[in-house]
Amino acid sequence: MSGIWWFGNVRFDESSGNLQVGSDDVELDRSCQRILGVLLANAGQGVDKDALLRAGWPGRLVHENSLAKAIGRLRIALGEHGERLGSVYGHGYKLDVSAQLVTPEREEGLLATVGAALSDTPGRRPWLAWSAGAAGMAAVGVILSSSESVAGIFGTPYRTADPIVADAPDAIGKILWVDDHPENNAFEKQYFEKRRIAVHSAANTADAIKLLAIYDYKLVISDMGRGDDRLAGLKLVEQMRQRGDATPVVIYTVRADGAKAQSAQRRLVADAGARRLAVTPQEIRSIVVGEFGNPSVR
Structure with missing residues (x-):
């Protein structure tokens, strides 16, 4: 009926x-x-x-x-x-x-x-x-x-x-950036927004999960550690996959010291279900704009 x-x-x-x-x-x-x-x-x-x-x-x-x-x-x-x-x-x-x-x-x-x-x-x-x-x-x-x-x-x-904080009307898509110190990403955020990529921010895993339930993100960027939890980013990816959320995730963190530690770092990221590991601003910019087909500056 x-x-x-x-x-x-x-x-x-x-x-x-x-x-x-x-x-x-x-x-x-x-x-x-x-x-x-x-x-x-x-x-x-x-x-x-x-x-x-x-x-x-x-x-x-x-x-x-x-x-x-x-x-x-x-x-x-x-x-x-x-x-x-x-x-x-x-x-x-x-x-x-x-x-x-x-x-x-x-x-x-x-x-x-x-x-x-x-x-x-x-x-x-x-x-x-x-x-x-x-x-x-x-x-x-x-x-x-x-x-x-x-x-x-x-x-x-x-x-x-x-x-409601609205995205730019000409935005071609959006990403979620999870970081407890978003001020550190101001330059990259501006870089993406100039290319019509909206950036939503979350300071912790709980807020990120809520936003993922509401919005359709092209990509998630997460730091590796937040607060006292050095593996917070990996735990976020695991929670997403357990919920059936297949949104690609890039872990953005500092490069580990030494070849052995770097190999272990990459393996941990891959095992958690994240797509990529980025350790420099140049890498994160390249990954994100590549995901959107290298859009031009507005």
Whole structure:
């Protein structure tokens, strides 16, 4: 049965393909619409890649890279809920949310109830146009996912998201740079951005994993050690591979002393699943721009 999916402040109408996050209408291409519908129908469960490929591109033979890119677009489209769309190692993807499918009639009744609550709540008069507002959206999502009453919902203010730092509009792609001292990479970051490569930063593995769940990165650069952990970069790669994330990783660190130590360093990097080891600014610049086809300076 097709209908309207709700979770949190997200509304997705399967029949029209319309996606709303809070008060914002978010445009989705047809493949993403179909994939999102399948993920929601199996919310909380892994869906294998073949099923998602068939849903997104029916009757067509498409490489799974197209699916990975569509998943990346969906993560961005879902905003703060994008991190709930994760990889299932060796299987496919899972949207880990509690979603409710309702009929248009059921939704209309809920929206009318929320609208009445908003107009009758002291201090809420400016929200009479609730149907286009984040408060009305969030309230319906809460009602559908819990036993919360309408009166109880409006007793607590809603958290607003932090401002989004946008990439340059002409960016050809993005990389994630994981380093607890990002100031040391300012020159290289500027070098990449001049070539229309967006650079996102994370100071630790936990933040990196969250960003990887949301964005579709062409490449990850990580230092070898962070803080007291001399192998933090390798542990990041291992976590990524365990999650089914095959994004290429370059470990950027200082060259070990002596041929034996250098050989061991390269072996550790390869065994962890990283693609390359870079030990000079020239190497890291060459690797990154090569990954993007040596783009020209803007």
